[in-house]
Amino acid sequence: MSTAPLPPLAEILSSLRVVSLPLVTRFRGVDHREAALFEGPEGWGEFSPFLEYGAGEASTWLAAAIDFAYEPQPAPHRTRIGVNATVPAVPAAEVSGVLARYGACRTAKVKVAEAGQSLDDDIARVAAVRDLLGPEGRIRVDANAGWNVDEAERALHALAEFDLEYAEQPCASVAELAELRDRLRKWDLPLAADESVRKSEDPLAVARAGAADIVIIKAQPLGGARRALDIVEQAGLAAVVSSAIDTSVGLAQGALLAAALPALDHDCGLGTAALLAADVTPDRLIPHDGAVTAQRVAPSAELLDRHAASPDRTAWWKRRIGDCYAVLEDRRPSTRSTI
Structure with missing residues (x-):
């Protein structure tokens, strides 16, 4: 995982959008896929660990989302x-x-x-x-x-x-x-x-x-x-x-x-x-x-609005991100700023 300092949690949450997308066919026992998206200086990142994952396992997914949104990616060999x-x-x-x-x-x-x-x-x-x-x-x-x-x-x-x-x-x-x-x-x-x-x-x-x-x-x-x-x-x-x-x-x-x-x-x-x-x-x-x-993509405001998760589910994802962020802080204390 990246060794760069963590961005502030408030900064991540400020652009957070949670969506619920219908599946064409049932998969892993669900017919909708929920995902949390947020924007950083390099573009949008996605945090979408499956719902049953605890904060310890899901925190690695958050680290990946932060890395993608905040850090340049390795040089490509193909497109x-x-x-x-x-x-x-x-x-x-x-x-x-x-x-x-x-x-x-x-x-x-x-x-x-x-x-x-x-x-x-x-x-x-x-x-x-x-x-x-x-x-x-x-x-x-x-x-x-x-x-x-x-x-x-x-x-x-x-x-x-x-x-x-x-x-x-x-x-x-x-x-x-x-x-x-x-x-x-x-x-x-x-x-x-x-x-x-x-x-x-x-x-x-x-x-x-x-x-x-x-x-x-x-x-x-x-x-x-x-x-x-x-x-x-x-x-x-x-x-x-x-x-x-x-x-x-x-x-x-x-x-x-x-x-x-x-x-x-x-x-x-x-x-x-x-x-x-x-x-x-x-x-x-x-x-x-x-x-x-192989290229970055950006979500559209219209589609984010159309497929927005309910307020209850959005609140649930915010709490989950907070819990995972705390795990990452314990593993790699932030020196960028405080929350």
Whole structure:
């Protein structure tokens, strides 16, 4: 995370706008995505940790938002970022409608291991994606740590016929990932670590254990681009930049992170604005020809007003930012000014 002094809390709150955006399809149990946006000298930043995250975890997201709004971002190596379509755990019959929102993306990330669903549901969903993408399309699956080792081995063997690019976070712990990777070695199926990186006190543990081939990095959960780039460099593994159903402001931070990676061999999970039925800017980071452009975007006053959260929810987000700011102060005392 940045070592620059924190801006005053009152300054952050002075430009704060909280929005509630409808989703095209239910995702992570919600049909609206709330996000807090504020403006700094470099542009707008987004703070949108999921609602269940406590102040300790969410404070890292606030650090990222501050870094993006107040600090220049690392120099880019590219401006065009290839992206994947994201297919939630929908019935197979709904897959075509989801993919249609992404246009010409060659890669799809398919959610699997959803609570209350079966392996047959996963197989049907992935099969539908393969039918629509054709043999040249790339398919990766994301279990969000939903399987134990035996379940993951069985499921991935069943899904192997669809020629998977990689499997993301099939199991929860680093030890489980390492065991699964060893079991699957002869299948030549790479494993990617997401939660084992962004939710870990030691994001490099997965690399030291030889538990993954790819690290998934996200700008907000990791505290901003500089920390994410440092993790990739130290891990020595291929990286994929992903998002958490951000507004286009948050996606812009992820796209600029992807642009700053020295090497980028995989499409990134930065096309998720396609899952939003509304956004905060007319310049949405929607995929065009399978890619987004790495650039900052600014919200429009009209769209901020149209999608403004209720006063109660706005007050809730203000309190949350205050709580997270206090955590950051404890970690890195501000020398810029007092609140």
